[in-house]
Amino acid sequence: MRMSQNTSTSQALLDHARSVTPGGVNSPVRAFRAVGGTPRFIREAKGPWLTDVDGNRYVDLICSWGPMILGHADPRVMDAVQQAASRGFSFGTPSENEVALATEIVSRVEPVEQVRLVSSGTEATMSAIRLARGATQRSKIVKFAGCYHGHVDALLAFAGSGLATFALPDSAGVPASSAGETIVLPYNDVDALDAAFAEHGDEVAAVITEASPGNMGVVPPVPGFTKALRDITTKHGALLISDEVMTGFRCSAAGWFGHEGQQGETAPDLFTFGKVMGGGFPAAAFGGRRDLMELLAPDGPVYQAGTLAGNPIATAAGLATLQACTPEVYAHLDRVAHTIADAASSELMKAGVPHQVQWASSMFSIFFTDEAVTNYDGAKKQDIHAFARFFDAMLAQGVHLPPSSFEAWFVSASHDDEAVAHIVEALPTAARAAAST
Ligand code: PMP
Numbered sequence: 001m002r003m004s005q006n007t008s009t010s011q012a013l014l015d016h017a018r019s020v021t022p023g024g025v026n027s028p029v030r031a032f033r034a035v036g037g038t039p040r041f042i043r044e045a046k047g048p049w050l051t052d053v054d055g056n057r058y059v060d061l062i063c064s065w066g067p068m069i070l071g072h073a074d075p076r077v078m079d080a081v082q083q084a085a086s087r088g089f090s091f092g093t094p095s096e097n098e099v100a101l102a103t104e105i106v107s108r109v110e111p112v113e114q115v116r117l118v119s120s121g122t123e124a125t126m127s128a129i130r131l132a133r134g135a136t137q138r139s140k141i142v143k144f145a146g147c148y149h150g151h152v153d154a155l156l157a158f159a160g161s162g163l164a165t166f167a168l169p170d171s172a173g174v175p176a177s178s179a180g181e182t183i184v185l186p187y188n189d190v191d192a193l194d195a196a197f198a199e200h201g202d203e204v205a206a207v208i209t210e211a212s213p214g215n216m217g218v219v220p221p222v223p224g225f226t227k228a229l230r231d232i233t234t235k236h237g238a239l240l241i242s243d244e245v246m247t248g249f250r251c252s253a254a255g256w257f258g259h260e261g262q263q264g265e266t267a268p269d270l271f272t273f274g275k276v277m278g279g280g281f282p283a284a285a286f287g288g289r290r291d292l293m294e295l296l297a298p299d300g301p302v303y304q305a306g307t308l309a310g311n312p313i314a315t316a317a318g319l320a321t322l323q324a325c326t327p328e329v330y331a332h333l334d335r336v337a338h339t340i341a342d343a344a345s346s347e348l349m350k351a352g353v354p355h356q357v358q359w360a361s362s363m364f365s366i367f368f369t370d371e372a373v374t375n376y377d378g379a380k381k382q383d384i385h386a387f388a389r390f391f392d393a394m395l396a397q398g399v400h401l402p403p404s405s406f407e408a409w410f411v412s413a414s415h416d417d418e419a420v421a422h423i424v425e426a427l428p429t430a431a432r433a434a435a436s437t
Contacts, residue, residue, distance in 0.1 A: 005396060007038045009053040014039060034404040035388045037395070045072035047414035050400055058400035059419045061340075063410035065402070066246050066275035069333070070324055071414020077279050080320035084313045091312065098310030101319045105277065105285060108254045108322075109244075111267035115287030116296060117310040121245035121274030122150025125208065127304045128270045128286040129154060132206035132239045134302035135292050140200055142207040142238075144187040146216030146376025149208055149243050149272075153178040187213060187375040188221060190228045201236035206270075208241040211256035212360035214408040215246070216379040217367055220360045221260075230266045239292070245274035245284065246408070249322060251361035252330060259361045279321030281314035329413045333362035336415045341366070343424045347431035353386060363408045368434065379406060386434040393433035397426035 017024035025031045025039065032039045040052040048071055050058045063069065070077065084097065102115045118124050129152065133139055141154055149155040156170045157179040170179070183200060185192045187209075197204065207229055212220045233240045244255040248271070252258035257271070269292060274284035287293060297303045308314075341357045341364050348355045354370035367373050368390075369382040387405035394401050399422065402409060 005056045006054045007040065007052075007056070010041045011038045013041045013053060029402075029404055029407075032403050034384065034406075035391045037392060039403070040395075040400070047071040047073075048412060048416065048419040056398065058395070058398050059415070059422050061399065061401050061409045061411065061423070063412050064275075064280055065407075066250060066410055067278055067280045067321075068410075068412055069250055069276050069329070070279075070321060071412040072280075074321075074324065074414070076324050077317050077320045080316040081281075081313055084316035087312070089311075089313060090308055092307065095310070095312050095315075097312050097315035097319060101277070101283070101310075101315040101322075102285075102287075104319060104322050105273065105287065108249070109257055109271060109287075110254070111257070111269075111289065112271055112287040113290040114293035115273075115285045116293065116304065117315070118284050118286065118304075118306055119282040119308050119311070119314070120150065121243075121272065121284050122152055123306065124245065124272035124274055124284040124286040125149040125155060125241075125243060126152040128241050128272050129206065129208065130304065131286070131292060131295060131302050132241060132270065134300075135295055136205045136237065136239060138203055138205040138238070139181050140183060140203045140205060141181060142183045142185060142193075142196060142204055144209055144213070144376075145184050146187055146219065146379060147208075147210045147213050147243070148215035149210070150245075154182050155208070157182040157184050186377065187216075187219060188225050189375065190225065193228060193232055197232050197236050201232075201238070204233075204236060204238040206239040206241050207233050208243060211242045211244045211247045212251065212260070212363075214360060214363055214365075215406065216376050217365040217373065217382075217406050218358045218360050218363055218408050219373055219375065219379065220358065222374060226260065227266050230268070233269075239269040241270045241272065242268035243272045245272055247360060247363065248273040249276040249325060250333075250363060250410075253325060253327075256360065276321060276325070277318045278314050279317035279319075281311070281317040282308070283311065283314035283318045324413075330362070332413055332415075333411055336411045336420055337362040337364055337409075339420055340409070340411065340423055344427055344431075347427040348434065350428075351431035351435040353390075353431060353434045354383075360408075362411060365405075365408050368405060389436065390430045390434035393430035394423075394426050397429060399423050399426045399430075 014024045247256035270288035356367045367382045368386045
């Protein structure tokens, strides 16, 4: 296995990119700030493999942060994209594919009666929140520390001290007035939820939660937490928004909702989707109860729109991807994820590195800590330096993990025996690197 890679072309591209793009990247985590080293500029990808501009190959455990559930350049999706593209790129009028994709989503996720298509997860959560505020005529939003819902002003907020804190902006450029409408609570903490609702219950438009959080690493809801969210929102006339941008159509055919087996009484009012449903193209959605969705323009008073929303190529890719996600695909994702996680855990154990493997269906992450992680404070206790050494050693051996310890690892239907063997072979060296200081 190769331990030293030529990354000179990636480095040269980064140097130039920095002069024309802030940090040289179009999304901050790509800059490798948490792990150090040179971000690889990828030239092409096929199945589970990435090839960078210097010709190095990597097994991909990012999968574009979730969308590439079938693997890269899947022939069925490629075909759908090529066919759609041959008929034109964007019409600005209604078209067939968007109806087909909406129908597919509505048929899979039982409480979703209608969806509106948008182009990114951020737009989906932003629009769902506007709709919740419009429907309830209230302004406050409850979110959980460590949950990421895109870079929406009101959702870029961190928790201050105390049980229920009016948040301070987590980014420059977010007005205090906007973040001040957001209440940030610790995840998996029903007491904190009760206390916040006791004080502000009649001002809360919605609770938004990741269906099973993956943006602080994988931290699933403890038993009863999702039900508590449903009960308290119903009691106080607030809406429950389940953000399934990451988990949707990945954790099962009906996302986390399908996986957790929630029925009827715990159904959220609104959902947001993205990633898998776009098959690697910019497509996302929000949807839910018909009486709520009908409040959207043109039928209702809540405005929301998009030049490229329901784009014919993106929707063709999304539809082809969803249709290829058979029960066998989900079984394969589970199997592959468990093989990789078990091997990683066993090597880390041998090397004496404290760690936790946490799961949301086939989504998993490894926290470098000896305590189970149930919220963001727990996630922050991990040894990020050990992770950085582990990451670096995996990358040097041709395995591309997400470049941060606060992320899920994603597998695809294309992760075959060869790709998995390549990962497993790299683990002992990486585990020893994590153990070294
Ligand atoms: N919600 C969740 C749960 C996400 O994981 C993400 C993206 N990682 C978003 C919203 C935002 O989606 P996008 O990056 O497409 O705007």
